[in-house]
Amino acid sequence: MTSLSYTPPAAGDRPAPFAIPTGLLIGDAWVDSATAARIDIINPSTGETLTAVADGGVAEGIAAVDAASAAAAGWAATPPRKRADILLACFYAMMAEQEWLAQLISLENGKALTDARGEVAYAAEFFRWYAEEAVRINGEMGIAPGGANRILVQYQPIGIALLITPWNFPAAMATRKIAPALAAGCTCILKPAEETPLTALAVAEIMRRAGVPAGVINVLNASDPGPMCSAILNDPRVRKLSFTGSTEVGRILLREAANTVVSASMELGGNAPFLVFDDADLDAAIEGAMVAKMRNAGEACTAANRFYVQREIHDRFVEKLVARMGAMTVGAGCDAATQCGAMINQASIDKIERLVADAVAKGADVRLGGKTLEREGFFYPPSVIANVQPGSDILEDEVFGPVAAIIPFDDPEDAIRLANATEYGLAAYVYSEDLKKALQIAERIECGMVAVNRGLVSDAAAPFGGMKQSGLGREGSHHGLIEYCEIKYIAVSW
Ligand code: NAP
Numbered sequence: 001m002t003s004l005s006y007t008p009p010a011a012g013d014r015p016a017p018f019a020i021p022t023g024l025l026i027g028d029a030w031v032d033s034a035t036a037a038r039i040d041i042i043n044p045s046t047g048e049t050l051t052a053v054a055d056g057g058v059a060e061g062i063a064a065v066d067a068a069s070a071a072a073a074g075w076a077a078t079p080p081r082k083r084a085d086i087l088l089a090c091f092y093a094m095m096a097e098q099e100w101l102a103q104l105i106s107l108e109n110g111k112a113l114t115d116a117r118g119e120v121a122y123a124a125e126f127f128r129w130y131a132e133e134a135v136r137i138n139g140e141m142g143i144a145p146g147g148a149n150r151i152l153v154q155y156q157p158i159g160i161a162l163l164i165t166p167w168n169f170p171a172a173m174a175t176r177k178i179a180p181a182l183a184a185g186c187t188c189i190l191k192p193a194e195e196t197p198l199t200a201l202a203v204a205e206i207m208r209r210a211g212v213p214a215g216v217i218n219v220l221n222a223s224d225p226g227p228m229c230s231a232i233l234n235d236p237r238v239r240k241l242s243f244t245g246s247t248e249v250g251r252i253l254l255r256e257a258a259n260t261v262v263s264a265s266m267e268l269g270g271n272a273p274f275l276v277f278d279d280a281d282l283d284a285a286i287e288g289a290m291v292a293k294m295r296n297a298g299e300a301c302t303a304a305n306r307f308y309v310q311r312e313i314h315d316r317f318v319e320k321l322v323a324r325m326g327a328m329t330v331g332a333g334c335d336a337a338t339q340c341g342a343m344i345n346q347a348s349i350d351k352i353e354r355l356v357a358d359a360v361a362k363g364a365d366v367r368l369g370g371k372t373l374e375r376e377g378f379f380y381p382p383s384v385i386a387n388v389q390p391g392s393d394i395l396e397d398e399v400f401g402p403v404a405a406i407i408p409f410d411d412p413e414d415a416i417r418l419a420n421a422t423e424y425g426l427a428a429y430v431y432s433e434d435l436k437k438a439l440q441i442a443e444r445i446e447c448g449m450v451a452v453n454r455g456l457v458s459d460a461a462a463p464f465g466g467m468k469q470s471g472l473g474r475e476g477s478h479h480g481l482i483e484y485c486e487i488k489y490i491a492v493s494w
Pocket of ligand 1: 465
């Protein structure tokens with residue numbers, strides 16, 4: 001087993017050394033589960049077991065609700081400035097540990113260190129952004145049109161929040177929920193993904209050391225999350241569910257949330273189109289494609305899944321993308337040279353293989369890669385498949401891996417129609433040097449987020465979220481804070 005203890009440099013005001021917790025955080029203590037069951041955590045770069053974490057169940061779920069409930073009134077009554085100071089302390093504490101946290105993310109998730117460092121900075125930024133938002137939860141006041149009374153509107157903390165996160169951004173998906181919840185005055189229970197709980201456990205310990213009071217953040221791992229999350233959601237003290245993960249699990253949780261009419265925010269799957277028009281700056285489009293496709297080795301909900309390229313520039317685009325993706329170094333997450341890390345597990349590799357085989361059987365050409373690497377761990381190489389035919393499964397399902405599927409188009413109207421021909425609507429990318437045209441197209445694409453002439457949309461200050469079956473609600477920005485607020489209207493006469 002790899003040693004996971006942590007000893008930061010002694011100098012300065014860094015926190016005291018701590019071993020990465022492997023228990024459940026309930027109230028003020030790291031505890032084991034009643035059954036003492038544990039979940040093995042695998043390093044996807046090697047297939048080796050890193051360590052094992054406590055496996056919670058229904059009893060621990062209810063204990064966490066008790067802890068969050070005990071802390072709720074005190075945290076809601078904590079002055080916004082104090083909440084902001086604590087969140088800012090979390091930002092600095094997390095950034096002080098950027099390198100170590102990045103290594104931990106790479107170890108348990110398999111992503112390249114450069115991607116992991118970027119994730120830590122992005123994740124920490126939610127603490128800073130929401131520290132700034134915590135003191136700006138302003139209400140509204142108006143006069144009733146009839147003139148009889150004033151309309152006073154307040155934003156109150158919605159209550160205890162259950163936060164469920166996926167494995168692909170183990171730090172950022174957690175802080176994108178925790179930070180606005182805490183800024184709004186809510187206490188919370190985080191359920192990280194089974195594959196990557198260590199990062200969440202480390203972030204929670206950093207938060208405790210930065211001054212987050214006991215019970216405000218609780219963390220539960222679970223090998224069978226259904227019954228535990230169901231018990232939590234059916235507890236009437238819980239008033240918020242925020243989920244990031246697959247659309248399939250999102251649908252199950254929405255049904256569960258209906259029992260107690262819990263407010264639900266859903267960040268679900270994507271199937272991002274990447275449109276390149278013949279008036280695009282081709283080199284800029286290739287740079288953007290590399291980010292949109294290869295950040296996190298394609299394991300991102302915003303990852304470009306379908307490249308629609310206008311025929312005049314199609315062959316040159318394919319050629320250049322093959323050259324760039326083919327030059328990438330594939331390797332273990334923690335190796336400094338790695339640019340494309342491991343996939344999360346064998347099921348992920350199986351899905352990529354299935355989608356590529358289906359596309360090829362329906363007429364696509366493999367221009368690069370296209371075959372699982374035979375080595376320890378779970379590795380699929382950067383791959384380009386061109387001439388992908390309508391009806392191929394890869395155009396419907398997110399591949400969630402380093403595979404670029406390319407389709408030529410002639411008529412821009414066709415490109416827009418094809419981009420919208422999916423149940424998903426999370427992110428899209430448009431490349432054209434004609435900004436008027438690009439913005440007109442961006443308005444017509446049925447997605448929550450459109451990147452124009454760039455390959456990255458994520459920003460703590462911007463509203464992140466999807467249309468159609470990609471989700472409900474937004475994270476990040478002021479909108480992300482309002483998801484954790486109840487709107488209270490008081491009619492006043494004076
Ligand atoms: P997933 O299988 O849906 O799992 C997400 C989380 O839900 C995990 O913590 C999982 O726990 C938990 N879960 C599964 N079944 C549950 C149940 N019945 N009750 C309560 N919790 C349950 O998704 P994933 O494979 O981890 O992540 C990949 C997906 O996330 C992709 O579809 C991707 O597009 C999406 N995603 C979306 C966004 C966004 O912002 N829109 C961001 C990142 C990822 P276990 O780990 O124990 O199964």
